[in-house]
Amino acid sequence: KIMEVGKEVSDLREGDIVSGETHIFCGKCFQCRTGNAHICERMLLRGVDTDGCFAEYHVLNEQHAWLNDRKIPIEVASAQEPLGNAVHAASAAEISGNSVAIFGCGPIGACLIGLCKSFGATKIFGIDIVDYRLKLAKDMGGDVLIDGSQQDPVKEIMRLTDGRGVDAFFEMSGAQPSFEEGFRVLRPGGTAILFGLPSKKIELDVANWIVFKDAHVRGVFGRRLFGTWYKTAEVLKAGQVDLTRLITHRFDLEEFSKAFALMKSGRSGKIIMYPNKKHG
Numbered sequence: 001k002i003m004e005v006g007k008e009v010s011d012l013r014e015g016d017i018v019s020g021e022t023h024i025f026c027g028k029c030f031q032c033r034t035g036n037a038h039i040c041e042r043m044l045l046r047g048v049d050t051d052g053c054f055a056e057y058h059v060l061n062e063q064h065a066w067l068n069d070r071k072i073p074i075e076v077a078s079a080q081e082p083l084g085n086a087v088h089a090a091s092a093a094e095i096s097g098n099s100v101a102i103f104g105c106g107p108i109g110a111c112l113i114g115l116c117k118s119f120g121a122t123k124i125f126g127i128d129i130v131d132y133r134l135k136l137a138k139d140m141g142g143d144v145l146i147d148g149s150q151q152d153p154v155k156e157i158m159r160l161t162d163g164r165g166v167d168a169f170f171e172m173s174g175a176q177p178s179f180e181e182g183f184r185v186l187r188p189g190g191t192a193i194l195f196g197l198p199s200k201k202i203e204l205d206v207a208n209w210i211v212f213k214d215a216h217v218r219g220v221f222g223r224r225l226f227g228t229w230y231k232t233a234e235v236l237k238a239g240q241v242d243l244t245r246l247i248t249h250r251f252d253l254e255e256f257s258k259a260f261a262l263m264k265s266g267r268s269g270k271i272i273m274y275p276n277k278k279h280g
């Protein structure tokens with residue numbers, strides 16, 4: 001909620017409910033001026049390169065603020081950033097009438113499952129190794145949930161697609177096995193969307209997984225500014241994805257260490273932290 005506006009702010013007012021774009025773009029470089037501000041040449045990330053929003057007050061430049069519709073509940077508004085990532089990822093592949101496999105069912109992967117459902121995917125596979133997340137994926141509309149620690153996702157997906165594989169796979173976890181399994185279940189001519197960040201270099205079998213398959217491979221980062229925000233707000237207003245299902249825990253900001261430990265355990269959906277002890 002805006003407590004005070006600077007004198008050069010033109011469109012926002014005190015009391016407005018805004019969300020903050022985490023990509024702090026310059027607005028002046030080649031990328032920014034050609035509609036690609038999310039990959040600005042001078043990009044700073046809020047909370048990484050600057051102070052973050054886990055605070056009672058935060059200073060936000062007007063051009064990085066997104067004015068929320070009053071109809072969107074405040075908790076849902078605060079979770080738009082991961083949904084925006086999912087909207088950006090979902091927009092990068094053809095979903096309607098296609099089968100998809102989503103590797104990694106954390107909050108962003110689970111949002112993506114909800115979007116794929118609403119965008120008309122014929123079959124949605126969700127793969128994770130944490131049962132809590134698989135349940136979340138099920139709640140968001142996943143058709144077949146596979147626990148990669150118990151079952152071989154490749155065998156299962158190939159069996160359930162009559163040996164053809166999926167039309168698109170989304171790598172949302174950054175884990176080496178997911179890249180391998182994802183490319184192996186991708187049908188020839190299919191699309192691979194890479195979003196997860198591996199913690200170290202990983203191996204890819206370029207010949208067999210990409211070239212011989214004539215595969216389309218696309219990396220997605222952040223979200224388009226502000227096209228994805230408009231789309232995300234419309235998705236929420238239309239009730240196409242129910243983010244309230246994804247919000248599983250609430251904490252006071254001062255309990256942040258508990259909240260982070262829970263998030264790291266994988267046994268949570270989206271965790272909301274309240275800076276003002278208002279979650280009751």
Ligand SMILES: [Zn+2]
Pocket residue numbers: 025026027028029030031032033037040041042043
């Ligand atoms: Zn720029």
